Amino acid sequence: MNLAQLESHATTAALVEAIRRALAAISEETRDLRGPGPVDHARHRRAKDLCLLDLLRRNRLLGGVDPGADARAALRDLRDAIIENQAVLKIHLAAARAVSNIILDVMVEEDSDRTYSRPPARRGPSAR
DSSP, X not given: OOHHHHHHHHHHHHXXXXXXXXXXXXXXXHHHHHXXXXXXXXXXXXXXXXXXXXXXXXXHHHTTOOOOHHHHHHHHHHHHHHHHHHHHHHXXXXXXXXXXXXXXXXXXXXXXXXXXXXXXXXXXXXXX
16 A cells, blocks of 8 residues: 555544544434433533534545545444434424423413403303
């Protein structure tokens, strides 16, 4: 191998390693989101931000050269993990919106003097 090939191989290996670190960060967040405990969203965001920065830097070093089969396979795994992560995040966001709407409805109801609201419908045997 000549020097250029060694540098290209090292750059590709570094890219694959960066992709694997990103995959680990995404997978850890997905695991935490599925778990029973609280999720440290700030920590996960920082980890993903650093991984993205690392991937961008490694990609620039390639200069448009095909990174090879190992990198392409790692990128496919990363893509699949990101899709799964997005689905889990979407569920959490929908749940947070639902809880927020419930809280908002209760607050509005409590603040209301009921001037413009209808009386509650009667239920049971005495209702006509």
